[in-house]
Amino acid sequence: MRHDPQVDAWLASRHGELGDLARRWFSQMRRSGNDVRELIHDGCPVACAADVAFGYVNVFSSHVNVGFFRGALLDDPDDLLRGEGKRMRHVKLQPGDALNERALAHL
Template sequence: MNDLLRFPSAVRRDPRIEAWFSDFADPFRLMTRAWFERMRGCGADVRELLHDGCPVACVGNAPFGYVNAFNAHASVGFYYGAMLADPVGLLVGDGKRMRHVKLRPSKELDDEALGDLIAAACRDIRQRLGLV
């Protein structure tokens, strides 16, 4: 599809992402690592890059998810999150397409539901690409 966002510089493993995660003084970055690993584990066609200062996961060169860290929380985001089913209501945001899940140390998270969102976002981008 021609209207999909594309990142032609996406690669199998971007060393800048490991550098991003190596900031051990930032607890919010550490909170996102396992979720980005989940994105990486979605298949052999998953590529990645550092875009706008945060790790992004793509199928080929089409992004489906990202993680980021802020002063008071971390987030796991989805490029087409507004189109994803979210039965437990984890997603926040009011943009046309993007949504994210806020991670806070003091807030309990439904790990299974977030894992399901990651898998769904990857399936969704594959469908948009006509791969399934």
């Protein structure tokens, strides 16, 4: 997979623990398959399988969202996903909070 320079610049510009969280989980998305592409959309990094967006990360003042465009369809036995829209769901990560990393990686 070829990294998009705009995505790399966005990730590098996020500092501290929040930036570390965003880089870690976007890196996980990058490793999701051989056909993964990435781009900046609506101001944040988005991972796509071929031409279909499947996930994103975004950094806010006190947390990071790891989001899934079709998250409402995902099996989430650990109840990590938040959101009430028709399709999208996200996991809200805050530095220092306990997280079931294996469950998030499985999503």
